[in-house]
Each structure stands twice: as structure tokens, then as C-alpha cells.
Amino acid sequence: MTTVPSPHTTTPLEPIFDGAHLVKAVASAIVRLSQQAGPQEGVYDAVVQSTYNQLVLLCLQKQRTPPASVPDMARWAATRSIGDTRWPWTLPEDFDGTVTLVDAQTATPTQQCMEWQVAAANVAAEQVENQLMLTAIATCQNAGAPESYTAFRRLLITRPVLTQAQRAALADDLDLELLRDLIHRCYEPAPASYLRDGAYAVCARCGCLLVPIGRDRYVCELDRCRRDQHPRVGATLDARQGGGVYQLTRPMRMFITGPGLAETDLEEALVQRGLRPQMWPNFDAYDLRIEFPRGRVWAIDVKDRANPALLGRSTAPLRPDPPYNAGFLVVPHYRFDEREDYPRVYAHHRPDTAAEVDLLSDTALLARVDQELDRAGTRRRAADNRGGARA
Template structure:
């Protein structure tokens, strides 16, 4: 990534002051569109409109910076997406935007990365980019109308714990009384599984995150969750073939990305806090926030869990935790593995956190468990405080890559 031609004023300079931020949104949208149409390894003219726009704008950005090597075709642009980390693209981007392993297309599986989906979802590409939020809000409305918070919890648990359903399992959900208010919505959440997940007549789920594994051309299997891959080779969960594979369904990718993924982290964190002896409620008040933690003295924490790869985007999405059900302190939490994979994850979040967030602190899950144990051990006073130093403007000596 070339040094910025200018530096926004102040520690919280607007990302949109950098000319190529919108281009990254366009690139991410093009990659997602192409992946929805088929494999990313074979396309012919005419290119889809979004992909052609991404190619044209990338070439223009390169030419404006005097770069001789430019992608001359869509296959070359896609080659850049899986062979060059975004920090090495000749683009004018914020200094803490990307790191050395930030690709739009995974180099092994040749599918859009979690980072690509995060940039797409944070873009301004219309309703499709907000599908996950529309589904969740519709579920809230339906369950409120039915006066059944239990139905909403059952719906969220289904999306977290069963991102893959056989035909028989989908039929079983139709007889679940708790899921009755959201039955029609489930038809929009689950879709038929593409044959790209099949190998040797079988489909295999990940034993950790429960989503389907993607078979690799050179052998082996790939899990779409970044946090899962950092734990090592994905363990095999269920092997589905024959009658079980017929009519196989999986959640739409935005739901797997922004509901199932964080939901796994939420359930894991709930278990760890419950083991300390705390009362922990999942998704209280129709998902006002993720975890409501009650201490023996009546003190309450409100927690939202965010399993995002990109801390800068997370900072720019930060907003205060909703006030009801009431609580005494609140924060956001990110899985430790996610934070460790990005240099200065928490610092990058803070530097990009907007004023509207009101200083909302971010901790890793390990840090939160440590703070909870300390409070149970007698610590008093506010615990969920942002102890970080004041953010500093980007260095004038060049970009501080994160």
C-alpha cells in the first residue's frame, strides 16, 4: 500500500478522506457477486457490471499513481485478490487499514474471505448487504408479535448451533412450537447447498464451527471461519452422504458470517462465565445485546460479542449498547484468537472508533473472564473501562500498518 498522499486531520480522520476506501468496497462487492454466480476461477466476457466497474476503477487508480503493472482483465484482477494482500496494492488507504494476510480471496480455497464479506457488508450496495440484519429484525418483530421471547432465543440458537440442516432436520423444525412464529422466515434463511462442497459423494461439516467444509483441489478441507482455521486443521464433524445429503440446506453466507460465527463465540463465553458461578442470559430483551451478566451483589454487565477480522471496520461500526434491559456497565468483546491475528487489534479499534460510540470499550474474551473473576474476588468500582492511552495521529514517517 503506497503512503497516503494526504493525512486526515486528527486521530479519528475520516476514512472516506482516503480516495480508495470506496474502491475496496466496490472490489469486495464484485468478488461476492462473482462468487454467487459460480467459481472465481473461470469467467468470460461480458463481465458482470459490478465486476467491470471494479476492474475499471482499479486500473484507473493504478494509472493515476503511475503504476505500470495493472490488472488488464477480470482474471488478472482476481489473481491480485488471492495473490496480493491488500496492503501491497497501489492504493491510497488509511495507514492501519490492512495487514500482510488480508486478502479478498482466500489463496487456498479461492473463495471470498471473511475480510471481503466485512468490507462488502459495510459498503453502500443496497439491501443485499444488510440481509443478516433484516432477517434478525424480522425475527424480533415476529416473536414480539407472538409475545414469545423464548421463540426468538430458539431461533437464534438454531442459527448458531445448526447452520446445516438435512431435509429430515428441516422437517423437524416445522414441528417445533417455539419456532412456529418464524417458520416462513426460515425458508429465507436456509438454501440448497452448492455442489462445490461435495467430494466423493459426501459433505463434511467442521467439528468446531459446524459449517460445511470446502474441499481443496490439492486435497484436504478448508473452513470458512478465520478464527477456526487459526486453531489448526478443521476437525471433521458430521459426514453427510446418500439420503442425508439429499435436500441438504445451509444458512445464507451473511447469516453464517454475522450470526453463526459470533454466536459460537457468545455461547462459548456464556459457558466460561457460567462456570465462574455467574448468571448469564443470552440475547435478553429480544437481542438488545448478546449477554447479560448478573453478579451476586446485583451488579449487571451488558456484553456484545463481535467476531470481526478487521478492527478498523469494527471501530467505525461501534455504537453504545442499548439501554434496556438495564445494566451498570457495558462493553464489546472480541475472541482472543481474532485479536491476536492482527497487530494491535484493540488499538486499531480505538483509533477508528467514532465519537458516537461514547468511548465504548473493547476487550478480548479472556480479558473479560479475568475481569469477571476479579470482581467476584472482591474488586469494586467500574471494571469495564477503556484504559487505553489517547489515540495518536498516524505517523508522518509513513503508514503504521496493522
């Protein structure tokens, strides 16, 4: 068990962090702990140990009772919201203090925790998942194969879970052949914690594995599905057949699959309106490019983030190539339902350099698309064409 450092014996050569810096550090430590294969018998890597020490020192400085050990810090993260006054830190203004860093039901990091971790500059640069995506882009760019990158993104969005047979069958997909080894690195064996009666259950809505709770309940890890208290099982996969089951790593499910579903939902809605959106143009310069009948072009980047302040702080101008007339940052509407102040908090934390990127919900964006099509006089014709095709 890790011992509590004494303020008299610890050499405080580093400053004692407070506020957002310490929340980021604790979130990063929690994510690292979740990635360990098993109990470490009180031996933790330097990041986890340093974070625990920092937390204890701030508790002692502010005359609060510190966590007794690293596991106790993890228990705090599951049982105390980040705004709980028993944490020693002071949260920045308008940050949501009602959330926890660990899901008490699944004992895994929450999406808020993952977002805090990504916001930690010293961690984001070393994320394996980020490096995998950059490697995919570079590989496809060097080969002049944008279709391979598009197929890769669709795979991560639409098939977050694969059986061994399905994984092997990807070898026959010519568009994915260029990234075959990289794809294998994106998927990991599904852990036994997702099993019930020897089988894995797949969420009918997002395609991710459901987490069994108790004897007969399941929950989905993605926020977009989590709002439904009774997720529907789309399929069950026998763990004993077919050579095993694989799933995308947790950060990729949260930051690629989750927002990717919002991207493809938008794509489908735009196609129904008679448009032909280009997905992830110029190797992911942004997510969707729409060209309207009168020649105007919109660039759209989609994010499904729980924390509008962290989203605002990380927002940057959209890349200019391929060119566009207007750029939008789009968030699923349910985020606005959850937090009425989502746009205001985002705008408060967004840097001035990204001021030209308007934040909209997906429903608000589609309403603007309809207005643009009405001005072009093409909306009615698109609807008539769809009706004729159905007939």
C-alpha cells in the same frame, strides 16, 4: 470478456475512488461475483462493472497496469494482498495490508473481504442477510415472543448445516414455528464444491461444512477454526440420501454463527461461575446481560472481526434497554494473539460516541467477572456447589 475502458472514451462523471472507498467497492464486487450461479460470459451487474471501471481508471491515473478483465480483477484479489503496491489505492493508516480479499485455497471471499463489504454503506443497507435478521426481530416483537427469537439465534449458531430430514423436523419445534418460512430462506442447498466422494464433511468444532482441498485435506471457512491447519471431521453427510444438505448463507455463517459460538462459549463459562446470563435480551439489544449478586448489571456485545479498524468505525453505543451499569465489546482472544495492536487500532478508529464501550478479549472479560464475584463473596460458593453436584 470485459474490455478495459479508455480514459479518453469513458465519461468520468463520477469521481475516481481511492483508498478505503475503492477497497470497499472491490470487496463488494468480489462478494457479488461469488454469489453468481455460474459463468456470466462477460456480462456483469452494474455494481461489478462500475467497480472494475473505477479500478482501471485509478490504475491509468496512477500509471499502473490495470487488470485486463473482471476475472483478472478477481485473480488479483486472490494473489495480491490489499497492501501490494500493484493495487493502485493507498490504504488508510494502520489497516492490515497483508490480507487478501479472496482465499486462494477455496476461491471464496475471505472474512476480511466480507467485512470490507459490510463496511460499504451502499451495500450494507441492501444485504439480504441483514434484512432477514431484522424481519425475525420484527416478527417476534409483534408476536410478543422473545423465546422464538432466542431459539432462532441458537439454531443459526449451533446448526449451520441441516439435512433435509432435520430441516423438515424443525416444523415440530414450537418455538421456531413463528419463523418457519424465514428459516427456510436462511439456508441454501450445499454446493457440489464442498463434496468429496459423494459426501459432505462437517467441522467438529463449529458445525460448518469443510472445504475439500486436494485429495485428502480439508479447511474450515471460519477464522476461529482456520488457525488449526488440520480440522477434525465431526460427521459426514451422504449427499445422495435424505433429500439433500443445506447450509446457512456464507455471510450468516461468518457474522452470525462465528461470533455466536463466542457468545455461547461465554454463556457456558458464566453458567459455570454460578451466573445466569440472559441471551440476546429485548430482541437483541446486545448479546449477553449479566446480573451479579450485588445487583450490578453488565451488558456485553460480542464481535469476531478480523479488522479492528473496520470494527472501530462501525461501533456504536449499546442500546440502553434493558438497562445496565457497564457495557463491554468483547472479541475472542485469538484476535489479540493475531494482532498485538488490535486494541490500539480499534480505539483509534472508534467514534467518540462509543467511547464508553470498553473493548476486552473474552478471557479478560472472564477475569473481570471473577473479580466481581470475589468482591461479592460468591465465587467460592459457586465452585463448591459445582463440586457437590459432580460428587
